[in-house]
Amino acid sequence: MIDVELKSAIAAGIGRAQRHGDLPAFDIPSEIPVEHPRQPEMGDFATPICMQLARLARMAPINIADVLVRRMHLPDFVGEVTVAAPGFINFRLATDWLTAQVEAILSAGDTLGTLDLGADKSVQVEYVSANPTGPLHMGSARNAVLGDTLASVLQAAGYAVQREYYVNDAGSRMRVFYETAFARYAQALGREDITVPEDGYQGAYMIELGQQIAEAHGMAFLEMPADEGALAVGKLALDHVIAQMHEDLAAMGIQYDCWFSEQSLYQNGQFDKIMTLLREGGHLDVHDGAVWFAATRLGGAKDEVIVRSDGTPGYFASDIAYHYNKFIERGFDRVIDVWGADHQGHVPRMRHMMEALGLDPNRLTLVLYQLVTLKRGGEIVRLSKRTGDMITLREVVDEVGSDAVRYFLLSRSADSQMEFDLDLAVAQSDENPVYYIQYAHARICSILRYGEQVDATDGDVSLLTHPAELTLIRRMIQLPEIIQLAAEQLAPHHLAYYAYELASDLHAFYRDCRVVSSDPADRAVGAARIRLVQACQAVLRRVLGIMGMTAPEMM
RNA sequence: GCGCCCAUAGCUCAAUGGAUAGAGUGCCGGACUUCGAAUCCGUAGGUUGCAGGUUCGACCCCUGCUGGGCGCGCCA
Numbered sequence: 151m152i153d154v155e156l157k158s159a160i161a162a163g164i165g166r167a168q169r170h171g172d173l174p175a176f177d178i179p180s181e182i183p184v185e186h187p188r189q190p191e192m193g194d195f196a197t198p199i200c201m202q203l204a205r206l207a208r209m210a211p212i213n214i215a216d217v218l219v220r221r222m223h224l225p226d227f228v229g230e231v232t233v234a235a236p237g238f239i240n241f242r243l244a245t246d247w248l249t250a251q252v253e254a255i256l257s258a259g260d261t262l263g264t265l266d267l268g269a270d271k272s273v274q275v276e277y278v279s280a281n282p283t284g285p286l287h288m289g290s291a292r293n294a295v296l297g298d299t300l301a302s303v304l305q306a307a308g309y310a311v312q313r314e315y316y317v318n319d320a321g322s323r324m325r326v327f328y329e330t331a332f333a334r335y336a337q338a339l340g341r342e343d344i345t346v347p348e349d350g351y352q353g354a355y356m357i358e359l360g361q362q363i364a365e366a367h368g369m370a371f372l373e374m375p376a377d378e379g380a381l382a383v384g385k386l387a388l389d390h391v392i393a394q395m396h397e398d399l400a401a402m403g404i405q406y407d408c409w410f411s412e413q414s415l416y417q418n419g420q421f422d423k424i425m426t427l428l429r430e431g432g433h434l435d436v437h438d439g440a441v442w443f444a445a446t447r448l449g450g451a452k453d454e455v456i457v458r459s460d461g462t463p464g465y466f467a468s469d470i471a472y473h474y475n476k477f478i479e480r481g482f483d484r485v486i487d488v489w490g491a492d493h494q495g496h497v498p499r500m501r502h503m504m505e506a507l508g509l510d511p512n513r514l515t516l517v518l519y520q521l522v523t524l525k526r527g528g529e530i531v532r533l534s535k536r537t538g539d540m541i542t543l544r545e546v547v548d549e550v551g552s553d554a555v556r557y558f559l560l561s562r563s564a565d566s567q568m569e570f571d572l573d574l575a576v577a578q579s580d581e582n583p584v585y586y587i588q589y590a591h592a593r594i595c596s597i598l599r600y601g602e603q604v605d606a607t608d609g610d611v612s613l614l615t616h617p618a619e620l621t622l623i624r625r626m627i628q629l630p631e632i633i634q635l636a637a638e639q640l641a642p643h644h645l646a647y648y649a650y651e652l653a654s655d656l657h658a659f660y661r662d663c664r665v666v667s668s669d670p671a672d673r674a675v676g677a678a679r680i681r682l683v684q685a686c687q688a689v690l691r692r693v694l695g696i697m698g699m700t701a702p703e704m705m
Numbered sequence: 706g707c708g709c710c711c712a713u714a715g716c717u718c719a720a721u722g723g724a725u726a727g728a729g730u731g732c733c734g735g736a737c738u739u740c741g742a743a744u745c746c747g748u749a750g751g752u753u754g755c756a757g758g759u760u761c762g763a764c765c766c767c768u769g770c771u772g773g774g775c776g777c778g779c780c781a
Contacts, residue, residue, distance in 0.1 A: 188724060198723050201761060211761080236761080238724065281781070323781060440779055451708080451777085458779040465781050494709045495776045520710065520774070561729095562718060565710065567774060569717085580743070583729070589743050600740045635721075647719065650728080657744060666740045705743065 163222030176206040193240035200237035211237025255685040263629040268309030277488040279316040297488040299642040307637035328384025334360025353538030415471040519564035557584035561646035590653035595703040601666035609677035618662040
């Protein structure tokens, strides 16, 4: 990456200046800041390093800058260097290097923008993981988009990524779900005496599910002992719900590598093994009839119940066993869990759990996102599967479209609380910036169709000298940098802004530069511009692809 | 009471401790007889919630307020 080369050139320049006696001796900072100047006229890259060195060198920043510029060996991609008050060094990319990048992009193929930041380390991204007790509702949408895009970003950054859905098919909520399913099934067969539990799932979808099972299986499960019948109906209902989730997520272009069952954590004595490990490590206490995780001994605010006094494992027990499985059984180098902000209270105990398992807590990252407030008719809608008040992810995706939903949810940082107005989302879907970006792609396709008869294979990109052309190329070569930023910060919203700016530069280029011209005198530059437009198309496709969006050829 | 997150243009949101804080949207005004007007160009809009502090330099880091969201269970 060019910024890395620039940094080492600057560091080397400081060393050389010191050896020549232009700068006094001091330790060269390990991290050399390189950034994009706010004003493009100032250059493509800049470093404020001289301001930071002023104290060390006991010199004015501007004088340090002068010395440094004189002593630096410039990489070949730098065309011009200037010094600006109070001590910035500005670098401008060489035009011939810049235009050559068009060919580099065209020959990159599918790996365009791919980095080796991850060094092929294995990362698991676990996201959505909503309880399988009903259809996915809109509350899970942000989790889905964030997690899925994060996974793609990390893939592009050179990690070996695995996408996982954690199916909470154990525990007390599951039992209530089974009982609800059984009651609805029985009611469908006329047994009004069998009722949905007090804290059961009231949604209409459970009634439908009960009817479907009744139609398919008749009285069979009612003729069994009650426990067995409920279990059998419950399992059918669970399978149905999970199959539905597959479909709903697929409608957003999301596919997992693994659907991991919580129940499986309690098979083959695995859980006992982990409890032994924790006990031997001195992390367990027994009191009030329950087994506790001694988080306070690791600096936590309170201890956590692992096994309840009735002998059943609690949610945290599964969390421990699950992460033991992720790191120790399956050996992921790094794990990212995407959680809603309502789970932020669990962050410290996850850290303590990692310590207790003898794992480096930094290998586990919990990405938290602020919950989305849903509005309909100006009113805030509260979603709950238990009460059955819900707006499903599917109905919104069907109505607004996957691309628009994804872009909307992706374009804000995870820390921002956002409002999703359903009426507005439908009414204004045409104004969603995603269409602006897709239009840029469709426009390129249109230009290429129109210029089909032009032979651009020998297009000479060095003819690209118009400011709009160079601005576009500058934007195009930013892709790796944006992928790196998004991967390092685990913040995919940078992609959304980048894609918009890329589209904007393309539209501006289209305004200023005629690509396909009937004038024979324009043939050479036209061929070069076709190369440029093809390269831009590749970048647009790539960034849209990482965001999980389509790149339509026509709209 | 304690903890986490947030507060930036009318609205929705950006901005790795660096130069004149940017987009979209909305208002107003312009541009189709040539590759797509789902586009482009322009005007207006700011004490970055308040008060201190650190720094050569703060929207960004620290402290204290104010206001909002979310947590603090032998639920998940």
